[in-house]
Amino acid sequence: MASDELTLLPVPRLSALIERREVSPVEVTEAYLRRIDETEPRLNAFITRMDDQALASARQAEAEVIRGGYRGPFHGVPVGLKDLFRTKGVRTTSGSAIDREFVPDEDSAVAERFAAAGAVVVGKLHMTEMAFDGTSLNRHYGPARNPWDPERMAGGSSSGSGVAVAARQAALTVGTDTGGSVRVPAALCGVTGLKPTFGLISRYGATPLSWSMDHVGPLSRSVLDSALALNALAGHDSRDPASLRVAPRDYTNGLERGAEGAAGTRVGVVESFGWDLTEPGVRAAFEAAMTQLRTLGADAKPAATPDLALVNAAGSVVQTAEAAALHRERVLSRGREMDQAIRRRIESGLFIPAEAYLHAQRVRAMLRRELLSTLEEVDILASPTTAIAAPRLDQQRVTIQGREVHIREGLLRITRVFSAVGLPAISVPCGFTEDVLPVGLQLVGKPLSEPLLLRVAHAYQVSTEWHTRFPDV
Amino acid sequence: MADRPALTYEEFVALAMLYGLDMDEEHLRELFPEVEAMHDRIAALEAVDAGEVPPGSGLSPWDASEPQ
Numbered sequence: 001m002a003s004d005e006l007t008l009l010p011v012p013r014l015s016a017l018i019e020r021r022e023v024s025p026v027e028v029t030e031a032y033l034r035r036i037d038e039t040e041p042r043l044n045a046f047i048t049r050m051d052d053q054a055l056a057s058a059r060q061a062e063a064e065v066i067r068g069g070y071r072g073p074f075h076g077v078p079v080g081l082k083d084l085f086r087t088k089g090v091r092t093t094s095g096s097a098i099d100r101e102f103v104p105d106e107d108s109a110v111a112e113r114f115a116a117a118g119a120v121v122v123g124k125l126h127m128t129e130m131a132f133d134g135t136s137l138n139r140h141y142g143p144a145r146n147p148w149d150p151e152r153m154a155g156g157s158s159s160g161s162g163v164a165v166a167a168r169q170a171a172l173t174v175g176t177d178t179g180g181s182v183r184v185p186a187a188l189c190g191v192t193g194l195k196p197t198f199g200l201i202s203r204y205g206a207t208p209l210s211w212s213m214d215h216v217g218p219l220s221r222s223v224l225d226s227a228l229a230l231n232a233l234a235g236h237d238s239r240d241p242a243s244l245r246v247a248p249r250d251y252t253n254g255l256e257r258g259a260e261g262a263a264g265t266r267v268g269v270v271e272s273f274g275w276d277l278t279e280p281g282v283r284a285a286f287e288a289a290m291t292q293l294r295t296l297g298a299d300a301k302p303a304a305t306p307d308l309a310l311v312n313a314a315g316s317v318v319q320t321a322e323a324a325a326l327h328r329e330r331v332l333s334r335g336r337e338m339d340q341a342i343r344r345r346i347e348s349g350l351f352i353p354a355e356a357y358l359h360a361q362r363v364r365a366m367l368r369r370e371l372l373s374t375l376e377e378v379d380i381l382a383s384p385t386t387a388i389a390a391p392r393l394d395q396q397r398v399t400i401q402g403r404e405v406h407i408r409e410g411l412l413r414i415t416r417v418f419s420a421v422g423l424p425a426i427s428v429p430c431g432f433t434e435d436v437l438p439v440g441l442q443l444v445g446k447p448l449s450e451p452l453l454l455r456v457a458h459a460y461q462v463s464t465e466w467h468t469r470f471p472d473v
Numbered sequence: 474m475a476d477r478p479a480l481t482y483e484e485f486v487a488l489a490m491l492y493g494l495d496m497d498e499e500h501l502r503e504l505f506p507e508v509e510a511m512h513d514r515i516a517a518l519e520a521v522d523a524g525e526v527p528p529g530s531g532l533s534p535w536d537a538s539e540p541q
Binding site: 335347358362 | 485492493500507511512514515517518519521523525528
């Protein structure tokens with residue numbers, strides 16, 4: 001099989017070839033490394049490449065498969081990690097110049113689990129500094145560029161994780177999501193991004209931003225690939241205080257229903273939060289997606305939700321206070337070495353009184369209960385993932401239907417709500433704007449409802465072709 | 474609930490010194506609007522009666538009563 005064809009294959013097909021010994025993990029890894037060589041100068045998805053380690057892992061996987069020791073769907077499959085997951089012996093910068101030379105002496109839980117699955121890590125991926133920005137800008141490592149238009153942002157903070165999947169530099173990547181940092185780059189790059197229920201994947205060894213809002217999740221070519229990643233990554237970890245004790249399950253179960261998997265699902269369309277602040281091209285793609293879900297037998301109708309702007313405000317106060325608590329020493333002693341916008345964002349948290357933080361937590365808990373009440377009336381909620389498509393790299397503000405807002409608002413205002421309340425959410429490609437920029441459809445479920453969420457997203461995906469399109473890069 | 478008074482620039486500078494921030498004038502001028510915006514969010518939340526939520530809960534998105 002030609003090198004370029006290997007990088008087009010979804011995880012299940014690639015792993016089937018490896019299991020049957022029709023393709024070697026070394027061959028696959030070399031194909032991906034060539035692809036990175038070709039595309040990286042235009043995209044900047046990686047902070048640190050790991051070619052030598054990747055080839056060593058691939059050779060080990062090859063030997064194991066030949067000996068009959070095939071481990072499963074990620075054995076010998078090239079993956080990428082956001083550069084805040086600690087990797088033993090490989091620098092982990094968290095997108096910061098301060099940590100440019102930081103080399104951990106142990107792996108994060110995500111790196112451990114991928115190692116146990118036999119995956120081949122090809123590199124540490126671009127991110128915005130300390131994961132505190134929804135753009136793909138980074139003053140220390142340069143911007144990550146959107147494969148659909150390299151003059152545009154890839155979204156953040158897991159910027160390289162979105163770019164690498166879209167540009168076929170890795171078969172699958174992992175990011176973190178505190179306000180939308182998996183789903184936003186997934187939407188802007190035209191790939192699938194899953195933020196599981198809070199605590200489902202261990203955060204041990206991942207640089208924290210907000211301990212009560214940080215989530216770990218995969219970015220992938222398809223919902224099926226995301227389900228396979230969840231199988232590999234989910235599970236209790238006593239080293240993460242928020243880690244859930246959930247019995248192991250196969251998250252691919254139910255996906256065999258294909259396009260029939262959405263039939264009978266009650267889909268609540270989030271309407272109370274900002275059609276006036278949504279780009280017309282994004283809205284049109286979203287409405288077409290709702291039509292498609294109805295065609296598949298889902299009952300999609302408007303849903304009454306609590307005041308989502310308040311959820312956002314509570315999430316912002318909580319996230320910023322926690323970020324300030326975590327990174328106070330960094331901003332006070334080495335703030336001048338940071339991106340100044342991110343420095344200020346963290347420092348603003350030092351001015352949040354303790355009682356205001358605690359009140360925000362109570363408001364957040366109350367609004368979460370109200371959202372769960374909404375999810376008694378419907379099975380899942382649906383919205384666009386972002387209100388805008390990928391902004392230009394030099395763009396700071398955007399005018400939507402006559403109203404000018406900062407691009408952060410356009411990128412994060414919808415996703416941030418569901419990070420604040422810890423509900424599982426997935427973004428799948430649902431179309432393109434007139435400028436041929438991808439648009440994401442966000443589906444949100446009850447806690448631990450990933451099987452339903454994945455089944456409905458998969459039904460939508462197999463009945464459309466948006467996820468099968470690749471940028472010409 | 475009593476309204477939270479707006480933070481003046483002078484009060485902000487005094488707090489910044491207390492908290493050990495870099496007192497560079499340009500930095501403080503750029504930081505102040507961020508702090509004001511945060512205080513606006515705090516003020517918006519103060520208008521919400523969260524009395525139904527027991528103190529001490531809500532420190533994570535999980536309610537202890539929910540199945541895990």
